[in-house]
Amino acid sequence: MHKSNHPYHMVTISPWPLLLSINIMYTFIGIIKWFYMFKMNLFYLALINMLLIMYQWWRDVVREGTFQGMHTSNMVKNMKTGMILFIVSEIFFFISLFWTYFHMSLSPSIEIGMLWPPKNIVMLNPYNIPLLNSIILISSGLTITWSHHLLLNNKNLMSMLTLMQTINLGVMFTLCQIYEYFETSFTIADSVFGSIFFLTTGFHGLHVIIGTIFLMICFMRMYLNHFSKNHHFGYEAAIWYWHFVDIVWLFVYTWIYWWSF
Numbered sequence: 198m199h200k201s202n203h204p205y206h207m208v209t210i211s212p213w214p215l216l217l218s219i220n221i222m223y224t225f226i227g228i229i230k231w232f233y234m235f236k237m238n239l240f241y242l243a244l245i246n247m248l249l250i251m252y253q254w255w256r257d258v259v260r261e262g263t264f265q266g267m268h269t270s271n272m273v274k275n276m277k278t279g280m281i282l283f284i285v286s287e288i289f290f291f292i293s294l295f296w297t298y299f300h301m302s303l304s305p306s307i308e309i310g311m312l313w314p315p316k317n318i319v320m321l322n323p324y325n326i327p328l329l330n331s332i333i334l335i336s337s338g339l340t341i342t343w344s345h346h347l348l349l350n351n352k353n354l355m356s357m358l359t360l361m362q363t364i365n366l367g368v369m370f371t372l373c374q375i376y377e378y379f380e381t382s383f384t385i386a387d388s389v390f391g392s393i394f395f396l397t398t399g400f401h402g403l404h405v406i407i408g409t410i411f412l413m414i415c416f417m418r419m420y421l422n423h424f425s426k427n428h429h430f431g432y433e434a435a436i437w438y439w440h441f442v443d444i445v446w447l448f449v450y451t452w453i454y455w456w457s458f
Contacts (some may be wrong), residue, residue: 201291202203209261211254211257213250213253213254213257214254214448216250217247217251217254218226220243220246220247220250221247223239223242223243223246224240224243224244224247225241226239226243227239227241227242227243227244228240232393232403251307255414259418259423259431260288262430262431263418263423263428268430270437273430276430277430277433278433279449280434280437280438281437284437284438284441287404287441288441288445289310290400291397291401291448294393294396294397294400295397295448295452297393298393298397298452298453299452301313301389301390301393302456302457309388309389309390313390313457314390314457315387315388315389315390318382318383318387318388318390318391319382319457320454320457320458321377321381321454322458323378323450323454323455323458324372326374326376326377326380327377327450327455328450329373330370330373330374330376330377330446330450331374331446331447331450333366333369333370334366334370334442334443334446335443336366336407337362337363337367337439337441337443338439338440338443340359340360340362340363340366341359341360341412341436341440343359344356344357344359344363345432345433345436347359348419348424348426348429348432349370349426350426351425351426352418353422353424356414357419357420360412360416360419361416363412363439364409364412364413364416367405367408367409367412367439368409370405371402371405371406371409374398374402374405378395390457393453394453397449397453398449398453401442401446401449403447404415404441404442404445405442407438407440408435408439408442410441411434411435411438412435412439414431415431415432415435418431418432419432
């Protein structure tokens with residue numbers, strides 16, 4: 198256990214912030230090269246490097262928090278504040294997308310025929326795959342809450358099994374959304390409606406994928422006995438993120454799918 202004369206964690210020297218910053222620059226250059234030259238080699242290389250850096254950075258954080266005892270109660274309080282602020286920033290990101298959607302839908306311009314959805318856009322039936330995805334995601338919110346409850350009662354094995362169900366539901370949601378994209382009759386290039394639809398649902402789908410990976414890491418850590426009923430902030434942060442994804446989907450379903458149908 199780490200001992201010091203103050204309750205705060207003084208971060209040790211680490212190469213990962215600098216390397217990740219440089220790699221993010223190369224990632225965006227790779228995206229520009231992909232868009233303008235239709236070559237994805239730099240993007241793939243930067244993506245692989247980013248995954249390696251993230252893995253090693255998170256490995257160090259797990260070590261210092263789980264094995265070295267550096268994450269004191271004050272540190273955990275600060276990390277909770279940081280996670281809350283991160284989720285708030287994500288909320289405002291989706292607010293900007295919804296703002297764009299309502300700006301265009303409540304007063305459609307003459308360029309799109311003053312109609313919403315624009316003419317020749319056949320909107321998806323909200324009572325088919327979107328409704329199924331809503332049921333899947335709401336169910337995953339219930340299972341992740343139950344898994345957390347079991348962990349707080351020292352039932353680690355049952356908590357792992359329930360967490361696995363949440364991960365399965367997250368994967369099912371992603372697969373259903375991929376299938377839905379193949380079934381749509383319009384693309385991201387079809388007027389402002391296509392752009393807003395695929396930006397909003399696509400970014401939400403990306404958040405679901407990130408949340409699913411987050412939960413998979415928590416499952417591995419739970420298997421390795423990194424969590425206890427008093428020390429599991431990593432899992433708690435994943436639960437907060439997953440509930441945020443659930444709530445955002447309710448707005449996406451109501452406004453993007455149902456209201457536009």
